[in-house]
Amino acid sequence: MSIHHKTIAQLSQGLSSGEFSSVELTQHYLDRINASDLNAFITVTDEFAMKQAQAADDKIAKGVGGILTGIPYAHKDIFCTNGVKTSAGSKMLDNFISPYDATVSHKLNQADLVMLGKANMDEFAMGSSNENSYYGDVKNPWNVDKIPGGSSGGSAAAVAGRLAPFATGTDTGGSIRQPSSLCGITGLKPTYGRVSRYGMIAYASSLDQAGPMTQTAEDAALVLNVMAGFDEKDSTSAERDVEDYTASLNDSIKGLTIGLPKEFFSEGLDDEVASQVMAAVKEFEAMGATVKEVSLPNSAYAIPTYYIVAPCECSSNLSRLDGVRYGYRCEDPKDLEDLYLRSRSEGFGEEVKRRIMIGAYALSAGYYDAYYLKAQKTRHLISEDFKKAFKEVDVIMGPVSPTTAFDLGSVKDPVSMYLADIYTLSANLAGLPGMSIPAGFAQKLPVGLQLIGNYWSESKLLNIAHQFQQQTDWHTQAPQEL
Amino acid sequence: MSLSEEQVGQIAYLARLSLSNEALKSNTKDLNSILSLAEQLAQIDTDNITPMAHPLHMTQRLREDKVGEEDQSESFQAIAPKIGKKHYLVPTVIE
Numbered sequence: 001m002s003i004h005h006k007t008i009a010q011l012s013q014g015l016s017s018g019e020f021s022s023v024e025l026t027q028h029y030l031d032r033i034n035a036s037d038l039n040a041f042i043t044v045t046d047e048f049a050m051k052q053a054q055a056a057d058d059k060i061a062k063g064v065g066g067i068l069t070g071i072p073y074a075h076k077d078i079f080c081t082n083g084v085k086t087s088a089g090s091k092m093l094d095n096f097i098s099p100y101d102a103t104v105s106h107k108l109n110q111a112d113l114v115m116l117g118k119a120n121m122d123e124f125a126m127g128s129s130n131e132n133s134y135y136g137d138v139k140n141p142w143n144v145d146k147i148p149g150g151s152s153g154g155s156a157a158a159v160a161g162r163l164a165p166f167a168t169g170t171d172t173g174g175s176i177r178q179p180s181s182l183c184g185i186t187g188l189k190p191t192y193g194r195v196s197r198y199g200m201i202a203y204a205s206s207l208d209q210a211g212p213m214t215q216t217a218e219d220a221a222l223v224l225n226v227m228a229g230f231d232e233k234d235s236t237s238a239e240r241d242v243e244d245y246t247a248s249l250n251d252s253i254k255g256l257t258i259g260l261p262k263e264f265f266s267e268g269l270d271d272e273v274a275s276q277v278m279a280a281v282k283e284f285e286a287m288g289a290t291v292k293e294v295s296l297p298n299s300a301y302a303i304p305t306y307y308i309v310a311p312c313e314c315s316s317n318l319s320r321l322d323g324v325r326y327g328y329r330c331e332d333p334k335d336l337e338d339l340y341l342r343s344r345s346e347g348f349g350e351e352v353k354r355r356i357m358i359g360a361y362a363l364s365a366g367y368y369d370a371y372y373l374k375a376q377k378t379r380h381l382i383s384e385d386f387k388k389a390f391k392e393v394d395v396i397m398g399p400v401s402p403t404t405a406f407d408l409g410s411v412k413d414p415v416s417m418y419l420a421d422i423y424t425l426s427a428n429l430a431g432l433p434g435m436s437i438p439a440g441f442a443q444k445l446p447v448g449l450q451l452i453g454n455y456w457s458e459s460k461l462l463n464i465a466h467q468f469q470q471q472t473d474w475h476t477q478a479p480q481e482l
Numbered sequence: 483m484s485l486s487e488e489q490v491g492q493i494a495y496l497a498r499l500s501l502s503n504e505a506l507k508s509n510t511k512d513l514n515s516i517l518s519l520a521e522q523l524a525q526i527d528t529d530n531i532t533p534m535a536h537p538l539h540m541t542q543r544l545r546e547d548k549v550g551e552e553d554q555s556e557s558f559q560a561i562a563p564k565i566g567k568k569h570y571l572v573p574t575v576i577e
Contacts, residue, residue: 095561096561097561099554099557099558099560099561100554192537192538193537193538193540206535206536206537207537232543232545235542235543236536236538236540238538238540239543298526301522301523301526303519304519304520304521304522304523305523307516307519307520308520308523315497319497319498322498323563324562324563324570324572325558325562325570326558326561326562326563327563329563329564333572333573334573335573335574335575336572336573336575337498338573339572339573340498341495341498341499341500342500344497344498344499345499345500345501348499353494353497353499353501353509354509354512354513354516356497356499357490357493357494357497357499357509357513358513358516358517359497360493360496360497361485361493361496361513361517362520364493364496370524371520371523373533374523374524374526374528375520375523376533376534376535377526377528377531377532377533377534378523378526378528379533379534380531380532380533380534381526381528381531383534383537413512413515414512414515414516415512415515415516415519418516418519429537430537431536431537431538432537455538
């Protein structure tokens, strides 16, 4: 097996046994990145990576390394990295060299991980196809004419294309799970508040949550162990101890009750995707789980709810980008208003502007009650649906995305693009943890199975996913030419 | 209810965005189709439902009123578009 097909767990063994060094490993991935045409990276941090790898090797030699010491990764370009360009996929921040580290970046540094570069993404994490990046489309490693999903499209393509053993991602409405599904990797969006949002460029603050994107559930557990934790710099960080997420991976899932929401298997779901998802559920039954139908009646309203709540928060968050303190400033502004108007109009892309305007409208006097307040009430109903369902079942399963990856450039209308988020949005609105794990192929493209758990059930989700990956080999499959 | 081009122009201005005539047309169409999606919310009975602003039922944490931040103005201003005498510079506002 080529080195780049190895999981983090395997690489960690190779590093500690001296089979290869972190410098060799890092160089191997850098060579692959430089030879790749997936456009998965916005910035490749060669020098920085080699320094970190050398430092990691020194620690390993002294026997003071941790389990992740010397493991390379791709970092979504939404996390601030001190001294390294942090663009959020936008022209607005093309010149932004972050003067500080996000808490996630800091934690990954503390664990001696090696950052290969900053992964491409939809501008400010707004998008489901990675076609909204100022730095161009990312290609799906399984078929380069297809989208990789979004907004963490570069992260997903990097892991699936074996350009990095793992990547970081963020998920506001599905941005970890959907690209993981479309690229055939494992992705985890933790409970809201589990991973610090400090230094993670904000899109919709009550929904944004960071998590790992990996080949396997075991790897996701290893990375979450590092990413998770209370952070006083994030006012919505949960004051809750971090478990060892690897501790219960091997627990039996006999007696597990799986809930299948009937609303997740209705009109609009591709037949082949549905049959792959059901085959995965059958696999769980064979492992001793029982299946029960549940209902999430308000999940049908997740799309309108999300596409009011998120734009409202984004219009507020992105007001800080005004061409004054950092980021893009237009040429020769004639007065202050011209500076604001042109810097923002020239700096933001189309989708970002659309969402800012929707938010500005929905929050404006006279419309606030009809849109924002109404959406927040519906959000409550959506979250109550889950509360009821989790009284009866341990985990909810269903598709991640209604279809496999579609052709680059094929969806032009924004509303049609939004409809593709139907199965992922409700977990963000409720704040629940969710995963996508590889569950087969349709039209020769990967299909993901979505797991949604109760609050703080990351260990359980990872256990369920790991047990599935002991029985199946979908997660080990890689695009042929790799 | 649907937005006119004039209204979209006003919304853009509220958000300090300026749109070309062409962009105004396409945005009017797109914003109207997004808002008609949002109209679905009107079908839901939300009487007596409290709005959910945040997924976790938590209260805002308080901290001691103590200076914890170091002065990093130099490194923050190193990336500013235009500064002078430790201030961020913009075109003259008051003559």
